[in-house]
Amino acid sequence: MTLPRQRGLTEQAATTAIDTACRLLRLPSIRNEFAEIADRAAKDQMTYRGFLAELLMAECDDRARRRSERRIKAAGFPREKSLRTFDFEANPNIDPATVNTLASCEWIKKGQPLCLIGDSGTGQSHMLIALGTEAAMKGYRVRYTLATKLVNELVEAADGKQLNKTIARYGRVDLLCIDELGYMELDRHGAELLFQVLTEREEKNSVAIASNESFGGWTKTFTDPRLCAAIVDRLTFNGTIIETGTDSYRLASTRARAEHAEAG
Secondary structure, three states, rough: OOOOOOOOHHHHHHHHHHHHHHHEEEEEEEEHHHHHHHHHHHOOOHHHHHHHHHHHHHHHHHHHHHHHHHHHHHHOOOOOOOOOOOOOOOOEEEEEEEOOHHOHHHHHHHOOOOEEEOOOOOOOOHHHHHHHHHHOOOOOOOHHHHHHHHHHHHHHHHOOHHHHHHHHHHHHHOEEEEEEOOOOOOHHHHHHHHHHHHHOOOOEEEEEHHEOOHHHHHHHHHHHHHHHHHHHHHHHHOOOOEEEEEHHHHHHHHHHHHHHHOOO
């Protein structure tokens, strides 16, 4: 389709032409915002170049936002969590400076691992999802999964002779977030399959895990001592370990609200 090029278009005709052109060129943000930006440009007496720059930057910013949203959705997080909403005062075990450094995502760029270890309610899952979200927002490909779900998927893939394909898929993402590692015992076959995923990613792409068990207790999850030691090695070599503690601030917060309600 060719748009007619005429001089002296009326305002209405110009608006229609811009709308049509934006649809053809797939510029939704400019189509939605050009009228407001044009009014502001006239009021501020912007140059033509300045007006054009405003339009193009609006499109670029919106495209970046949409890409970020797609990456966050593709990661498969079960709920929204952010670093902004994490209560560092309620859990002094977690150092804000360390977390801010992790939020820069340099560790992902270097393919280093991250372990968040602590009892339920101490924030390890919140931190895992929040840091994964930060990574997605910065352009990294992220995938979140529960440990048991990942192992079940690997077992099914092995049974269906799709194991190599599945391991390769998990190997390609920049950051693999594995939550609730240590909640359930894994049989040797499942543990070996998980080990293959970790080996595929070793020193190439990052793995971040959240666990309610200290490393000493992982023998209850990985019953083979040698395999357990190898998995711990894969998840800690050149990595960061954050111990979130044993006191559930989530439980403490619930109690505090209940006491406040009773006092009221």
